[in-house]
Structure formats: structure tokens, C-alpha cells
Amino acid sequence: MGTTPYDWLDRSLVALHRAHRYREVQAIDGMAGATVQRQGQTLVNFASNDYLGLASDPRLAAAAIAAIETYGTGSTGSRLLSGHRELHRELERAIAALKGTDDAIVFSSGYLANLGAIAALVGTPDLVLGDEYNHSSLKAGGKVSGAAMLDYRHGDIADLKKLLEAHRDRHRRCLITTDSVFSMDGDLCPLPEILNLADTYDAMVLVDEAHGTGVFGPRGAGAVEHLGCASRPLVAVGTLSKALGSLGGYVAGSQPLINFLRNRASGWIYTTGLSPADTAAALAAVQIVQHEPQRRAALWNHVKQVMEQLDLILTKAKAPHLMQRLPSESPIICLEMPSAAAVVAASEQLQRMGLWVAAVRPPTVPTSRLRITLMATHQQVHLDQLLAGLQRVFDEL
Numbered sequence: 001m002g003t004t005p006y007d008w009l010d011r012s013l014v015a016l017h018r019a020h021r022y023r024e025v026q027a028i029d030g031m032a033g034a035t036v037q038r039q040g041q042t043l044v045n046f047a048s049n050d051y052l053g054l055a056s057d058p059r060l061a062a063a064a065i066a067a068i069e070t071y072g073t074g075s076t077g078s079r080l081l082s083g084h085r086e087l088h089r090e091l092e093r094a095i096a097a098l099k100g101t102d103d104a105i106v107f108s109s110g111y112l113a114n115l116g117a118i119a120a121l122v123g124t125p126d127l128v129l130g131d132e133y134n135h136s137s138l139k140a141g142g143k144v145s146g147a148a149m150l151d152y153r154h155g156d157i158a159d160l161k162k163l164l165e166a167h168r169d170r171h172r173r174c175l176i177t178t179d180s181v182f183s184m185d186g187d188l189c190p191l192p193e194i195l196n197l198a199d200t201y202d203a204m205v206l207v208d209e210a211h212g213t214g215v216f217g218p219r220g221a222g223a224v225e226h227l228g229c230a231s232r233p234l235v236a237v238g239t240l241s242k243a244l245g246s247l248g249g250y251v252a253g254s255q256p257l258i259n260f261l262r263n264r265a266s267g268w269i270y271t272t273g274l275s276p277a278d279t280a281a282a283l284a285a286v287q288i289v290q291h292e293p294q295r296r297a298a299l300w301n302h303v304k305q306v307m308e309q310l311d312l313i314l315t316k317a318k319a320p321h322l323m324q325r326l327p328s329e330s331p332i333i334c335l336e337m338p339s340a341a342a343v344v345a346a347s348e349q350l351q352r353m354g355l356w357v358a359a360v361r362p363p364t365v366p367t368s369r370l371r372i373t374l375m376a377t378h379q380q381v382h383l384d385q386l387l388a389g390l391q392r393v394f395d396e397l
């Protein structure tokens with residue numbers, strides 16, 4: 001009965017609505033930050049990845065404005081043609097210094113950094129082994145590369161070893177991919193064990209520090225530093241758009257790795273260089289990460305406090321099975337609920353109380369959950385408001 005080749009779109013949308021999986025963008029008015037204005041309502045923001053509050057830091061804005069005035073708005077071409085500025089190299093050197101690597105290469109986004117790096121490092125004769133909860137961009141990179149792809153169970157070293165044992169020999173190169181901090185769960189990957197296995201089975205390791213950089217480690221270098229693996233050879237990917245408050249992505253690693261990517265990563269060669277404003281803002285952010293450890297300290301105090309108090313609330317809850325805190329070691333704190341409809345209702349209830357907490361549902365994650373992200377710039381009243389709001393949600397479950 002379909003009269004056009006596009007009729008299936010309407011049917012798909014109806015199915016999404018019915019499954020409570022339909023999503024829409026919501027505009028915030030004005031500045032990002034610990035509190036935001038949305039449609040006339042002030043909301044305490046527990047939904048952003050702006051862990052250090054740098055997206056609204058005047059120093060980043062000033063650096064971006066100065067870069068626009070010096071270089072203009074667009075970089076005008078790919079880095080290998082007209083799109084390269086000395087500013088890009090300054091940022092790449094600053095990222096390498098933060099990470100303690102030889103060098104780094106900056107991409108237009110973290111998504112593209114994963115796509116570009118993975119597709120350059122492996123091809124059809126090769127094998128990619130990835131954690132089943134890996135970010136979409138790691139999975140997409142594996143697909144684009146044409147390599148054979150297998151998922152190992154989340155954080156399961158024994159399962160990874162089994163797959164290496166069974167499949168490694170049949171492939172030329174092998175790449176193990178993992179988030180360092182899992183973006184929708186908040187737990188960490190067992191990186192030292194992964195690196196040991198990689199040594200044994202002659203495999204490369206790509207670790208995605210999107211939620212680690214600026215947040216973890218005594219120097220803010222990331223979860224790799226926190227887990228004591230900064231001196232091990234690996235491919236460290238990350239984003240400039242989370243704790244660093246700008247836009248863009250990067251790969252940090254050895255000189256041969258970075259030189260190779262400059263020659264072989266299509267996602268870097270065939271796309272326009274990062275804009276001067278984004279580049280300058282990210283550079284300012286890297287410097288702040290290095291010079292203001294008190295931001296990280298404030299963030300971790302918030303994490304400790306919210307986790308402890310949440311667990312207290314949960315142990316006293318009348319129906320504990322209706323909400324469970326997922327294991328987390330990061331500012332990403334998730335509360336699992338039985339259905340997509342339940343998390344949407346909880347998120348809406350919190351919103352009426354002036355709290356912005358995201359409802360994350362399948363297919364993004366296997367089980368529905370409220371996802372709370374904390375910021376260094378949250379005030380004590382914000383945390384109190386969150387805990388009181390969650391208490392009410394539990395009481396009314």
C-alpha cells in the first residue's frame with residue numbers, strides 16, 4: 001500500500017514512540033554551566049559532560065575570540081592543504097605534554113578520531129576485539145576498517161583472553177579497543193590486565209579517554225595515568241569536547257604512530273582542519289587542567305559525597321529492586337530502572353523539581369537508567385537539591 005519509498009519513515013517513528021525510544025533535542029538558552037535556563041525554567045545541570053565547568057570559562061572564550069580575530073572563523077581547508085595553523089601544532093604539543101606521549105594529532109571530533117585511527121591501523125586481514133559496552137564511535141571505526149570484529153563481555157579479561165587464544169593466530173594485526181571510562185556506566189576498564197594480554201598476544205591497544213582526560217589522574221592526564229599505564233605503549237584517543245569544554249578530538253601516542261596517522265587516517269586527511277576558535281579554546285583548557293588541580297579535587301569531593309548519600313537513600317528505599325546504582329568509579333553515576341517508561345517518568349519528575357538528569361534508554365544502553373554527571377562547579381546546594389529530588393522519586397516509586 002505504500003505510495004512513496006519513504007513511507008516506512010512514518011511507521012518507524014510510530015514504533016519508536018510506542019517503545020518510549022523517541023528522542024528530541026531540547027534547547028538550553030544562553031550559557032552552559034552548573035545551572036542552565038531551558039524554556040524559562042532554571043535547571044541544575046546533571047546532564048552535561050562539562051566536568052570541570054570549562055565550557056563557560058571566560059578564559060576559553062577570550063582565547064577563542066582572539067583566535068578568530070587573528071585567523072578568522074574557518075580554517076579553510078584540510079590540514080595538509082590550506083587548513084593548518086601553528087595554533088594546531090601548539091595544541092597537539094600541549095596534549096602530548098599532558099599525556100606524556102611523543103606527539104598527538106587533532107581531529108574534528110572524538111568520533112572522527114576513533115573512526116580515523118581505527119580504520120588506519122587495521123584492515124581486512126586484521127582483527128578488532130572490543131568491549132561490548134564500547135562507545136558507538138569505536139564500533140563504527142571497526143566496521144569502517146573492514147577488519148574482523150568480535151566483542152568481549154564487558155570488562156571481562158577471561159573472555160578477552162579466550163577470544164585472543166581462539167582467533168589471534170588467524171589474523172595479521174590485532175587491535176583491542178576499549179573506553180577507559182565507560183560513558184553510560186561510569187566504570188573503568190581493567191587497563192593493566194588488557195595491556196598484559198596485548199603483550200602476550202602481540203596486539204595493539206586503543207583506549208578512548210573521552211571521559212577520562214582532565215578528570216582522572218594526579219595531573220589530569222586521564223584514566224590511563226590514574227591506572228598507572230602512562231608509560232605503556234598504546235593508542236590514546238580522546239575528545240576536546242567534554243572536560244576540555246571545546247570541540248574536536250585527538251590521538252596521542254608514539255612519534256611513528258602520529259606520523260603514520262598524518263599520512264594514512266582518511267578522517268584527518270580529507271576533512272577541514274579544526275577551527276581556530278575551537279583550537280584556541282582547547283589549548284586554554286589544557287593549560288587550565290594542568291594549573292588548576294583544585295577543579296579536579298572539587299569534582300571528586302562531589303562524586304564521593306553523592307555516591308555515599310545515594311547509597312544511604314537506596315538502602316532505606318521501600319522498593320530497592322526498582323532502582324539500583326550501577327558500579328561507577330567516575331563522575332558518571334547511573335541509576336538503573338526496570339523500564340524505559342520508568343526512567344522517562346523519573347527524569348520528568350526531577351525536571352519539575354528543577355533538576356536536569358538524563359534518561360538513557362536502549363538502544364544506547366542495554367538497560368534503562370538515569371544518568372547523573374557531576375561537575376566541579378556544582379555548589380553544595382545543587383548537590384543537596386539533587387539528593388532531595390532523588391529521595392522523592394524513590395519515595396513515590
Ligand SMILES: *Cc1c(COP(=O)(O)O)cnc(C)c1O
Pocket residue numbers: 109110111112114135137179183208210211239240241247248249
Ligand atoms: C563523546 C564520546 C566520543 C565522541 O567524542 P566527540 O568529540 O563528542 O565526537 C567518543 N568516545 C566516547 C567514549 C565518548 O563518550
